[in-house]
Amino acid sequence: MKLLLLCLGLTLVCAQEGNSDVVRSNFDIPKITGEWYSILLASDHREKIEENGVMRIFVEYITLLENSSLFINMHTKVNGVCTELPLTCDSTGEDGVYAVRYDGRNVFRILEVNYSHHIIFYLENFSDSYKLLELYAREPDTSPELKHKFVEICQKYGVVKENVIDLTQEDDGKNIFRILEVNYSHHIIFYLESFSDSYKVLELYAREPDTSPELKNKFVEICQKYGVVKENVIDLTQEGKSLLPGAREWSGLGLQFGELCWRRGGPGFSTFQKH
Numbered sequence: 001m002k003l004l005l006l007c008l009g010l011t012l013v014c015a016q017e018g019n020s021d022v023v024r025s026n027f028d029i030p031k032i033t034g035e036w037y038s039i040l041l042a043s044d045h046r047e048k049i050e051e052n053g054v055m056r057i058f059v060e061y062i063t064l065l066e067n068s069s070l071f072i073n074m075h076t077k078v079n080g081v082c083t084e085l086p087l088t089c090d091s092t093g094e095d096g097v098y099a100v101r102y103d104g105r106n107v108f109r110i111l112e113v114n115y116s117h118h119i120i121f122y123l124e125n126f127s128d129s130y131k132l133l134e135l136y137a138r139e140p141d142t143s144p145e146l147k148h149k150f151v152e153i154c155q156k157y158g159v160v161k162e163n164v165i166d167l168t169q170e171d172d173g174k175n176i177f178r179i180l181e182v183n184y185s186h187h188i189i190f191y192l193e194s195f196s197d198s199y200k201v202l203e204l205y206a207r208e209p210d211t212s213p214e215l216k217n218k219f220v221e222i223c224q225k226y227g228v229v230k231e232n233v234i235d236l237t238q239e240g241k242s243l244l245p246g247a248r249e250w251s252g253l254g255l256q257f258g259e260l261c262w263r264r265g266g267p268g269f270s271t272f273q274k275h
Helices: 002-020 144-156 213-225
Strands: 037-043 058-064 070-078 081-091 097-101 105-114 118-125 130-137 164-166 175-183 187-194 199-206 233-235 254-257 260-263 269-274
Touching: 037 058, 037 144, 118 144, 130 144, 144 164, 187 213, 199 213, 213 233
Parallel strands: none
Antiparallel strands: 037 130, 037 164, 058 070, 070 081, 081 097, 097 105, 105 118, 118 130, 175 187, 187 199, 199 269, 233 269, 254 260
């Protein structure tokens, strides 16, 4: 019995600690900046968020501008092609409330945020008279408990459960890539993962048309760490040449990923691994 009471007490303490991380006013706006993932999307006009709907948009990251506006980089699909959608949202002067023009005039507010975990927005469109609620998370997915909580919040704002769409089950057309290492005057190595078609790509670019056998061997070893076999490494130093957009030239690769064209330049070293 004592053990049961102890477990119950610990559960309540953990719950209180979790709730203490959720902020609903006096927002520290710089802390909401950075990378986010779209998790759930809801609207009282469901057609706005269905496939090809104007509000079926996916967040990438949020930046705070010097004038207190938010810059939100998003993307959407236009005729099946991922299209970048940059939005500048002006502060209204109210705590966590912003205005933005997209599909008419919109005002949105932060309902709650856990800066390291999730954020919930409520938006009203005054041009076409509809409501929108969005759940973003710091990771590509979140807990069933948080999703259930979001549905309950939607219902309080007059949006029925049937109008909540789980975007983690959707193809958002996103390709994520990261810099693994760089020597600014010599070479750079990228890792890319496509969530649309489930494949990985690693790329080695150099400032010169070719590079050392040692660096190429190192690249092969890195590929193997990411599950890409040596046989899938292609040496492109004998191929044509073009420029990476920017101030300086890189020798690289032009690749087509589904509907997205990633133009990286000409000669280089690259791999491909289909999941």
